[in-house]
Amino acid sequence: MSDTSTTQKSETQKFVDIRHAQKSYGELEVLKDISLTVDRGEIVAIIGPSGSGKSTLLRAINDLDPLTGGEVWLDGVQINKDLPHRQYEKHINEMRQQVGMVFQHFNLFPHLSVRENVTMAPKLLKGISDAEANALAEQQLTHVGMLERIDYYPSQLSGGQKQRVAIARALAMNPKLMLFDEATSALDPELVEEVNLVMKRLAEEHMTMIIVTHEMDFAASVCDRVIFMDKGVVVEEGPPSVVFKNPTQERTKEFLRKHLSQYAESAK
Amino acid sequence: MGLDFSVVPGYLDTILLGVIWTIAITVAAAVVSFFGGILFAVIALYAPWFIRLPVRFFAWLFMGTPLLLQLFLIYFGLVELGIDLPAFVAGVIGLGLHFAVYNSELIQTAILAVDKGQMEAARTLGCSRGQALRKVVIPQAVRDVIPPIGNNMIALLKDSALVSVIGVSELTLSAQLAIGRTYRPFEFYAVAAVLYYIVNLGMEAVLRRIERKTALSR
Amino acid sequence: MDFELILKVYPYFLEAAVVTVELSVLTIILGLICGALGTAARLSRFRVLRFLGAAYVSVFRGTPALIQLFLLYFGGPQIGIQLDAFEAGVIGLGLNIGAYMTETMRGAIIAIDHGQAEAARTLGLSKAQAFRKVTLPQALRLMIRPLGVNINAQIKGTALVAAISVVELTYTAQRYIGSTYKPFEMFFLAGILYIILITITGKGVAYLDRKVRLP
Numbered sequence: 001m002s003d004t005s006t007t008q009k010s011e012t013q014k015f016v017d018i019r020h021a022q023k024s025y026g027e028l029e030v031l032k033d034i035s036l037t038v039d040r041g042e043i044v045a046i047i048g049p050s051g052s053g054k055s056t057l058l059r060a061i062n063d064l065d066p067l068t069g070g071e072v073w074l075d076g077v078q079i080n081k082d083l084p085h086r087q088y089e090k091h092i093n094e095m096r097q098q099v100g101m102v103f104q105h106f107n108l109f110p111h112l113s114v115r116e117n118v119t120m121a122p123k124l125l126k127g128i129s130d131a132e133a134n135a136l137a138e139q140q141l142t143h144v145g146m147l148e149r150i151d152y153y154p155s156q157l158s159g160g161q162k163q164r165v166a167i168a169r170a171l172a173m174n175p176k177l178m179l180f181d182e183a184t185s186a187l188d189p190e191l192v193e194e195v196n197l198v199m200k201r202l203a204e205e206h207m208t209m210i211i212v213t214h215e216m217d218f219a220a221s222v223c224d225r226v227i228f229m230d231k232g233v234v235v236e237e238g239p240p241s242v243v244f245k246n247p248t249q250e251r252t253k254e255f256l257r258k259h260l261s262q263y264a265e266s267a268k
Numbered sequence: 269m270g271l272d273f274s275v276v277p278g279y280l281d282t283i284l285l286g287v288i289w290t291i292a293i294t295v296a297a298a299v300v301s302f303f304g305g306i307l308f309a310v311i312a313l314y315a316p317w318f319i320r321l322p323v324r325f326f327a328w329l330f331m332g333t334p335l336l337l338q339l340f341l342i343y344f345g346l347v348e349l350g351i352d353l354p355a356f357v358a359g360v361i362g363l364g365l366h367f368a369v370y371n372s373e374l375i376q377t378a379i380l381a382v383d384k385g386q387m388e389a390a391r392t393l394g395c396s397r398g399q400a401l402r403k404v405v406i407p408q409a410v411r412d413v414i415p416p417i418g419n420n421m422i423a424l425l426k427d428s429a430l431v432s433v434i435g436v437s438e439l440t441l442s443a444q445l446a447i448g449r450t451y452r453p454f455e456f457y458a459v460a461a462v463l464y465y466i467v468n469l470g471m472e473a474v475l476r477r478i479e480r481k482t483a484l485s486r
Numbered sequence: 487m488d489f490e491l492i493l494k495v496y497p498y499f500l501e502a503a504v505v506t507v508e509l510s511v512l513t514i515i516l517g518l519i520c521g522a523l524g525t526a527a528r529l530s531r532f533r534v535l536r537f538l539g540a541a542y543v544s545v546f547r548g549t550p551a552l553i554q555l556f557l558l559y560f561g562g563p564q565i566g567i568q569l570d571a572f573e574a575g576v577i578g579l580g581l582n583i584g585a586y587m588t589e590t591m592r593g594a595i596i597a598i599d600h601g602q603a604e605a606a607r608t609l610g611l612s613k614a615q616a617f618r619k620v621t622l623p624q625a626l627r628l629m630i631r632p633l634g635v636n637i638n639a640q641i642k643g644t645a646l647v648a649a650i651s652v653v654e655l656t657y658t659a660q661r662y663i664g665s666t667y668k669p670f671e672m673f674f675l676a677g678i679l680y681i682i683l684i685t686i687t688g689k690g691v692a693y694l695d696r697k698v699r700l701p
Contacts, residue, residue, distance in 0.1 A: 062608055089612055097610035107605035110700055111623045121609035153701045173609055271564060332681035334645030337656045344669040429550035433649055454561030457553055465548045
């Protein structure tokens with residue numbers, strides 16, 4: 001790691017530490033002074049209406065959408081945007097190797113087989129042999145129940161299968177943190193469960209996870225903490241039992257009312 | 269030898285006349301290629317085989333050969349057949365036919381893409397097939413292909429330089445005329461290039477306006 | 487059709503077709519190189535390079551290829567560029583088709599969903615690695631067909647060098663039209679040879695496209 005890592009490495013269990021995050025696109029301020037920490041092994045759900053800034057916050061954690069103000073620390077190391085271009089590239093690539101990310105639209109590489117999707121980054125960045133890479137692919141794909149599709153191409157898979165491969169691809173880099181950006185939003189309803197199951201299994205294995213979602217049931221059953229965001233601020237946070245059952249803020253109540261009634265209607 | 273642009277102003281009227289002829293031949297050939305394109309498309313799709321096949325063969329020949337070769341064919345071929353046309357007319361026919369073939373390909377695809385239901389709806393109203401084509405299908409198809417036809421017209425402007433070889437005194441030939449007197453090829457070809465570039469910009473602007481207008485009328 | 491005449495002159499047309507093939511191959515290779523450089527410039531993070539790339543494309547696509555050719559061949563000596571007609575043809579037409587190929591290549595690259603590079607970056611790949619391993623392989627597949635259109639146009643485009651007296655197919659046809667007064671026969675002879683070249687190339691492009699197509 002780089003030499004910025006001198007501070008408070010052992011201070012806490014804290015893995016993600018976001019301090020005064022601020023992000024604006026011109027006049028539009030999408031994140032307004034957000035501070036947030038996530039402990040090692042903790043599973044946090046971020047919920048909120050669209051445009052609340054939840055995806056932007058998630059994407060700031062590995063600097064995909066760089067903040068315009070504030071700091072992001074991962075495992076005691078600050079993401080340093082002020083480095084010269086080359087050094088920044090090296091620094092951010094090292095940081096990102098610790099953080100797996102799963103996207104709404106999978107973003108599997110269509111020109112690579114399932115196996116190659118999983119092994120490409122480890123082979124390139126960790127210099128592992130073909131044999132090791134194959135073993136890794138088999139192990140990770142077994143984990144998500146996709147071993148029998150190892151030599152398929154992404155276009156030959158269903159949405160749920162694609163997302164499971166995308167999770168295996170991220171896990172193959174052995175990340176310490178997994179980010180899920182609406183991982184099930186683009187899926188047909190009947191395919192959501194298979195992806196949720198994989199995420200639940202990861203939770204049981206104590207992976208540190210931050211999950212942007214609008215599936216309240218899933219958030220309630222898996223997460224240690226729920227964060228409700230609206231208009232670029234954290235409105236309310238706490239254990240799911242509190243946030244979902246007894247929210248204190250009016251905005252949270254309104255959001256949940258809408259969302260839960262929608263849910264109730266679709267469940268009929 | 270060096271460059272000396274001071275010779276240019278003396279030939280400005282020759283050159284500007286060349287610009288006018290370039291615009292004239294481009295517009296004339298564009299009109300020929302547009303209506304010719306529609307005609308070829310309809311023939312290729314709907315005419316009886318003894319008309320369709322020769323037209324298809326002609327299109328195949330024109331798509332596969334260089335414009336310059338076609339211009340030589342038309343210019344000398346007409347002479348051979350005893351038809352003596354001014355160079356300008358031969359140029360318009362050559363450029364117009366060449367691009368009509370390319371436009372026709374676009375229009376055929378567009379006609380086939382216009383919903384079959386459109387034709388059926390027109391027929392149920394009592395239109396004949398010809399009327400339905402003329403009033404319903406073709407207008408829609410043509411509107412759909414205005415942007416790519418516009419691109420063909422931009423290409424036509426630049427290819428119009430080729431008619432200089434059969435003696436149409438447009439911009440390129442005007443430049444050559446001035447060069448013949450002054451032995452200053454770089455200066456005059458550079459001036460011609462700048463003028464083509466300007467006409468090209470103007471034409472792109474006009475086409476964008478047309479595109480916007482037709483897009484609005486959907 | 488005067489078939490006797492065709493049989494008499496066709497060997498000269500075949501010889502000329504060899505020159506047309508040479509011109510086509512060389513201009514297309516030069517065009518691909520210019521296209522790759524132009525694309526790199528247009529997508530560069532340096533503003534100066536982006537401007538130069540855009541200027542190259544705009545100038546060469548905004549003016550007739552014939553004028554570019556004349557400027558290089560006839561005007562070149564005035565600025566110290568001495569080329570024979572064949573060399574001027576290769577360089578002039580190569581630069582010209584390169585501008586069109588720049589647009590084709592750039593179009594294919596920017597058509598690749600940005601999420602692809604993003605996903606590669608989140609795995610820790612550098613910008614260059616993400617481009618090389620993820621964006622480029624997909625873009626290359628996407629550009630085969632449109633580059634095939636450029637190549638088809640360029641084979642016919644080599645005819646322009648007839649205007650600077652390079653003895654290729656169109657020049658040969660023109661010369662024999664002048665000496666035999668048989669324009670239809672000469673057009674037919676040269677035309678068939680062009681169509682053969684274009685058909686073979688088209689089949690090659692289609693084969694390549696099929697071969698690298700993803701399931």
